[in-house]
Amino acid sequence: MRGDGVVLVTGGAGFIGSNLVARLVTDPGVRQITVVDDCSTGCTALLGSDLAHVDFRLGTVLDSALLDDAVGGSDVIVHLAAVPSVPRSVADPLRSHEANATGTLYVLEAARRAGGPMVIAASSSSVYGAQPIIPKREDSRPMPLSPYAVTKLAAEAYLGAYHSCFDLPVLPLRFFNVYGPRQCAGHPYAAVVPTFLDAAMRGRPLVVHGDGSQTRDLTHVDTVCDVIMDALHRRVVSLWPVNLALGTRTSLLELIDLIGGLLGRRPDTVHVDPRPGDVPHSQADPSRLLALFPETRPKPLRAGLADTLAWHRAQQIGPEGNAALQPPAVTTALGAVR
Numbered sequence: 358m359r360g361d362g363v364v365l366v367t368g369g370a371g372f373i374g375s376n377l378v379a380r381l382v383t384d385p386g387v388r389q390i391t392v393v394d395d396c397s398t399g400c401t402a403l404l405g406s407d408l409a410h411v412d413f414r415l416g417t418v419l420d421s422a423l424l425d426d427a428v429g430g431s432d433v434i435v436h437l438a439a440v441p442s443v444p445r446s447v448a449d450p451l452r453s454h455e456a457n458a459t460g461t462l463y464v465l466e467a468a469r470r471a472g473g474p475m476v477i478a479a480s481s482s483s484v485y486g487a488q489p490i491i492p493k494r495e496d497s498r499p500m501p502l503s504p505y506a507v508t509k510l511a512a513e514a515y516l517g518a519y520h521s522c523f524d525l526p527v528l529p530l531r532f533f534n535v536y537g538p539r540q541c542a543g544h545p546y547a548a549v550v551p552t553f554l555d556a557a558m559r560g561r562p563l564v565v566h567g568d569g570s571q572t573r574d575l576t577h578v579d580t581v582c583d584v585i586m587d588a589l590h591r592r593v594v595s596l597w598p599v600n601l602a603l604g605t606r607t608s609l610l611e612l613i614d615l616i617g618g619l620l621g622r623r624p625d626t627v628h629v630d631p632r633p634g635d636v637p638h639s640q641a642d643p644s645r646l647l648a649l650f651p652e653t654r655p656k657p658l659r660a661g662l663a664d665t666l667a668w669h670r671a672q673q674i675g676p677e678g679n680a681a682l683q684p685p686a687v688t689t690a691l692g693a694v695r
């Protein structure tokens with residue numbers, strides 16, 4: 358890794374953040390890891406024994422003094438902190454805007470004050486919204502349909518602006534539906550993979566909105582971490598957003614079949630009304646990703662679901678799972694684009 362190997366991860370106590378920290382901890386090129394997280398949706402339990410190897414700062418990215426102190430000497434900031442939920446942004450648009458859009462601006466300002474470490478930041482496929490083109494190309498017009506999507510569009514636009522105006526090295530990454538170990542079920546807005554796995558393991562029916570033919574570009578968290586690690590090692594910069602998904606298409610019915618195959622029995626399903634505003638298909642065009650990160654290989658879905666299932670099994674110590682790993686009620690709805 359270029360520089361002194363000092364990395365700041367915002368949102369490092371969350372699902373993707375804690376997986377990334379696990380990778381950073383074992384990377385010989387990384388000397389120091391700082392995490393800033395307010396634990397509003399994440400929790401330090403997700404970091405497990407890695408917590409002992411990071412400088413953990415409990416607080417919000419909206420606190421300039423805390424950020425300045427945490428950014429101190431960083432070569433790279435991986436900015437993942439956000440209220441990561443479409444429905445929650447609908448319930449409280451101001452809070453989402455503050456955390457996601459204003460929070461990103463605070464991170465960029467702190468980076469500028471610190472002399473310009475690289476900023477890699479999480480955007481979202483939700484920015485495509487009503488854009489009908491499939492697969493989604495980064496140069497097609499964003500048509501956000503939720504306050505969350507608007508906050509992510511604002512955040513990635515700020516990254517571009519700071520690159521243009523202040524020469525800050527940036528990399529805005531549009532995540533699609535990320536899944537894998539450490540993604541918790543058991544809260545009202547949990548994502549589709551943990552919710553289905555958890556229900557299937559408990560013998561409960563899986564609730565499917567609509568007929569289940571809607572497709573998602575499911576990306577294993579290891580693939581997301583591979584790209585981020587490659588970006589920080591090779592210092593890959595892009596003024597324009599980059600889709601972080603490999604262009605796969607999995608329907609909810611196919612997902613249920615795969616889960617059934619892993620468990621040895623097909624789970625029962627209950628079909629309920631489609632959710633208003635649900636996007637029928639979400640699939641990335643990975644051309645820009647593969648041009649910048651030619652080594653990227655997707656983790657096959659079956660293998661990815663198997664290791665996710667193993668993690669859920671390890672957490673299931675009681676009828677409702679491991680309470681220590683249940684973050685406060687937040688996040689997404691079944692099958693939502695994230």
Ligand SMILES: NC(=O)c1ccc[n+]([C@@H]2O[C@H](COP(=O)([O-])OP(=O)(O)OC[C@H]3O[C@@H](n4cnc5c(N)ncnc54)[C@H](O)[C@@H]3O)[C@@H](O)[C@H]2O)c1
Nearest residue numbers: 368370371372373395396397398399417418438439535695
């Ligand atoms: N998981 C997905 O499928 C997906 C898809 C698209 C985009 N993203 C984006 O990826 C990033 C990580 O998402 P995740 O799935 O790991 O969610 P997560 O909820 O597990 O992680 C987000 C973390 O940010 C922290 N946080 C929230 N507000 C904060 C604030 N103001 N200051 C400091 N910390 C704060 C939370 O406590 C949490 O630990 C988010 O920016 C999210 O919008 C995720």
